[in-house]
Amino acid sequence: MSFREKLTWVSAAVWVLVIALYLRAVAAQLGTAPVADIAYQRPILIAMGTMIALTIAGSIVTAIVTAAGGAISALRSGRQPRRDIDREDERDARIGRRGDATSFHVTSVLLLGVLALVLVGAPYFWVANALFATLALSGLAAAAVKLVEYRRGL
Amino acid sequence: MARPTKVTNDIRTLRFAADEMTQAELADRVGMTRQSIVAIEKGAYSPSLEVAFKIARVFGVPLEAVFHYPEEVP
Numbered sequence: 001m002s003f004r005e006k007l008t009w010v011s012a013a014v015w016v017l018v019i020a021l022y023l024r025a026v027a028a029q030l031g032t033a034p035v036a037d038i039a040y041q042r043p044i045l046i047a048m049g050t051m052i053a054l055t056i057a058g059s060i061v062t063a064i065v066t067a068a069g070g071a072i073s074a075l076r077s078g079r080q081p082r083r084d085i086d087r088e089d090e091r092d093a094r095i096g097r098r099g100d101a102t103s104f105h106v107t108s109v110l111l112l113g114v115l116a117l118v119l120v121g122a123p124y125f126w127v128a129n130a131l132f133a134t135l136a137l138s139g140l141a142a143a144a145v146k147l148v149e150y151r152r153g154l
Numbered sequence: 155m156a157r158p159t160k161v162t163n164d165i166r167t168l169r170f171a172a173d174e175m176t177q178a179e180l181a182d183r184v185g186m187t188r189q190s191i192v193a194i195e196k197g198a199y200s201p202s203l204e205v206a207f208k209i210a211r212v213f214g215v216p217l218e219a220v221f222h223y224p225e226e227v228p
Binding site for chain 1: 185186187188189190193198199201202205
């Protein structure tokens with residue numbers, strides 16, 4: 001598995017975790033107040049902060065584990081350990097572009113929904129959650145497309 | 155698995171003829187990842203012309219000795 005593919009798995013896992021944490025925090029308030037009055041601000045900020053922190057931490061851990069694995073493998077085979085464990089080639093770039101294009105399309109469509117909510121004067125709760133869903137789904141879609149392309153071989 | 159390209163290649167054969175060169179070594183010599191070499195060998199990914207030339211040059215053969223494209227049937 002290439003380094004870029006590993007990072008994509010990290011991104012997908014982080015998004016799934018962050019979405020689950022956020023939904024859990026919001027779901028815990030259901031029934032205690034009208035939906036539009038649910039305190040979403042703190043959970044949404046924590047979710048975004050967690051996403052950024054875990055993505056950075058996950059990337060660092062992935063780099064360390066990949067480098068360690070490469071060093072052990074080199075020791076066993078008697079070869080020189082590779083220096084460019086994070087090598088990105090034209091195939092990685094192409095897969096990355098496809099994922100980013102998918103993310104752009106998902107974002108564009110979902111932002112129309114956010115715009116509609118604003119135009120009808122929906123409560124901030126729905127607007128903020130629609131924006132969060134846009135970010136989360138576009139991130140997940142990008143990761144999913146990249147992983148499928150990596151597995152298919154492209 | 156669907157084959158998204160009609161381009162076939164003899165990289166595997168050429169690697170073995172070149173003192174059983176590993177995929178990792180070929181990847182290093184052409185600046186690709188080993189996974190991309192695997193994908194090229196399987197015919198799942200068509201490399202750019204530049205990478206194709208680099209691969210042919212590693213084996214010291216012309217491009218068409220490495221990559222093949224089927225004749226169009228009218």
